[in-house]
Amino acid sequence: QATVQTAAPAPIDGDAAARIGALVRDLRVSFAAGRTKPVAWRRTQLRGLRDLLVRERPALEEALRSDLGKSPLEAHTTEIGFVLNEIDHTLRHLSSWLRPQRVSVPMALAPAKARTVREPLGTVLVISPWNYPVNLALAPLVGALAAGNAVVVKPSELSPATSALLADLLPRYLDPKAVAVVEGGVAESTALLEQRFDHIFYTGNAQVARIVMAAAVKHLTPVTLELGGKSPAIVEPGVDLAVTARRLVWGKFTNAGQTCVAPDYVLAVGDCADALQRELSAAVTEMFGSDPQASPDYGRIVNERHFDRLTALLDSGTVVSGGRHDREALYIEPTVLGGVTADTPVMAEEIFGPILPVLRVPDLDAAIAFVNERDKPLALYAFTGSEETRRRLTTETSSGGLAFGLPIAHLAVPDLPFGGVGESGMGAYHATASIDTFSHTKPVLEKSLALDTMRLAYAPVTDLKEKI
Numbered sequence: 494q495a496t497v498q499t500a501a502p503a504p505i506d507g508d509a510a511a512r513i514g515a516l517v518r519d520l521r522v523s524f525a526a527g528r529t530k531p532v533a534w535r536r537t538q539l540r541g542l543r544d545l546l547v548r549e550r551p552a553l554e555e556a557l558r559s560d561l562g563k564s565p566l567e568a569h570t571t572e573i574g575f576v577l578n579e580i581d582h583t584l585r586h587l588s589s590w591l592r593p594q595r596v597s598v599p600m601a602l603a604p605a606k607a608r609t610v611r612e613p614l615g616t617v618l619v620i621s622p623w624n625y626p627v628n629l630a631l632a633p634l635v636g637a638l639a640a641g642n643a644v645v646v647k648p649s650e651l652s653p654a655t656s657a658l659l660a661d662l663l664p665r666y667l668d669p670k671a672v673a674v675v676e677g678g679v680a681e682s683t684a685l686l687e688q689r690f691d692h693i694f695y696t697g698n699a700q701v702a703r704i705v706m707a708a709a710v711k712h713l714t715p716v717t718l719e720l721g722g723k724s725p726a727i728v729e730p731g732v733d734l735a736v737t738a739r740r741l742v743w744g745k746f747t748n749a750g751q752t753c754v755a756p757d758y759v760l761a762v763g764d765c766a767d768a769l770q771r772e773l774s775a776a777v778t779e780m781f782g783s784d785p786q787a788s789p790d791y792g793r794i795v796n797e798r799h800f801d802r803l804t805a806l807l808d809s810g811t812v813v814s815g816g817r818h819d820r821e822a823l824y825i826e827p828t829v830l831g832g833v834t835a836d837t838p839v840m841a842e843e844i845f846g847p848i849l850p851v852l853r854v855p856d857l858d859a860a861i862a863f864v865n866e867r868d869k870p871l872a873l874y875a876f877t878g879s880e881e882t883r884r885r886l887t888t889e890t891s892s893g894g895l896a897f898g899l900p901i902a903h904l905a906v907p908d909l910p911f912g913g914v915g916e917s918g919m920g921a922y923h924a925t926a927s928i929d930t931f932s933h934t935k936p937v938l939e940k941s942l943a944l945d946t947m948r949l950a951y952a953p954v955t956d957l958k959e960k961i
């Protein structure tokens with residue numbers, strides 16, 4: 494896994510734990526008083542969040558540059574603009590998403606009316622990671638607010654500038670009686686997880702997900718777990734390898750590879766590996782120049798621990814292009830690794846960095862077997878000209894999402910639910926999927942007392958009733 498915090502957490506002092514307890518209690522009081530339920534309140538919060546993103550864009554860009562060396566363009570497309578789109582889409586469709594849904598009633602119960610209504614869950618906890626620290630804290634928040642909940646956001650301590658900025662800004666733009674930010678690391682998360690929440694939405698690695706789920710058991714709190722894994726990209730011969738390579742390079746090296754849905758490795762089918770590797774190297778130069786360290790568009794590794802983990806993986810194959818690194822600058826060059834086999838360290842864990850191994854497989858059957866022998870990935874990508882291949886991959890593999898011809902962009906289709914399956918997570922969000930996640934869909938049945946059509950169901954059983 495990319496990040497495992499193995500050290501036992503230093504416990505936070507009693508005062509800090511008491512403050513966290515009091516904060517969650519206050520939010521529960523706000524929720525119980527009905528503060529967050531009116532749709533007008535929800536819209537006001539979403540507009541407030543919109544204002545925050547628009548007005549504070551320079552500060553957010555600066556925090557993302559400081560935490561991850563993100564360029565303003567990347568900060569906008571993958572974080573700030575992404576959440577703005579989510580807000581706009583939600584504001585546009587919220588009324589229809591919240592509208593009660595009529596369902597038909599069986600003859601035996603007629604006349605009667607049945608419908609489902611959405612009710613907010615209560616006070617929810619959002620724990621987010623460092624790699625998209627704006628997007629992954631605020632996009633779940635959009636859903637939680639739209640569904641009418643009170644929310645605690647716990648940003649990652651590994652992106653400290655963004656965490657501090659969100660802690661400063663959210664209470665100024667949103668209702669502080671219903672939305673709170675708790676900063677900190679393992680100790681603060683642990684203290685939060687001791688509290689009773691009505692839903693926990695966690696994004697991060699699968700080890701910590703197990704800790705979150707175990708903590709949720711105590712209060713029987715439902716969880717959404719947005720995790721990662723090794724997302725494969727299958728490339729078949731006969732496709733336009735130059736376009737394929739550009740798209741893979743874009744998907745892989747955005748945020749220096751620290752993207753949960755980045756193509757983790759390539760399975761090159763048949764004889765296309767050598768040509769693909771050449772095109773991948775050319776695409777890297779085209780996008781980031783011959784010295785990507787000097788490119789304003791290329792990010793940095795989050796910290797020394799990840800830098801050391803990643804550079805150790807460079808020996809898992811032959812460096813086709815890239816491979817240079819600078820620990821002081823937390824820079825690792827976009828690297829294409831050839832001659833990689835399944836038993837090398839780079840194939841043993843989610844890479845979560847700018848190293849793209851290319852593995853050779855003889856045919857599509859071997860590629861499908863390779864995918865199915867491993868944990869279900871968060872995403873599966875394929876570049877193919879064959880309708881039959883698309884059909885087979887859709888029906889014969891399982892992954893959080895599946896995309897043909899373009900990695901990572903399925904997240905940007907607002908009405909596609911986003912989430913994992915198996916080891917890559919459970920539950921989903923974005924648009925209506927967020928409303929599903931952060932609401933209880935309550936069935937409501939209404940039957941008039943005016944005409945007692947239920948008499949057939951009552952005791953005693955008679956011959957006539959049995960015949961009917």
Ligand code: NAD
Binds near residue numbers: 682
């Ligand atoms: P991280 O280290 O920032 O951890 C995530 C959150 O968990 C942080 O807020 C952290 O404080 C908290 N945390 C850490 N240890 C904890 C503990 N013992 N108890 C309670 N809380 C704890 O981020 P990470 O885990 O390194 O994130 C990277 C992983 O997340 C990768 O596997 C990646 O694929 C996955 N990811 C998934 C998505 C998605 O949407 N599915 C998005 C981004 C990242």
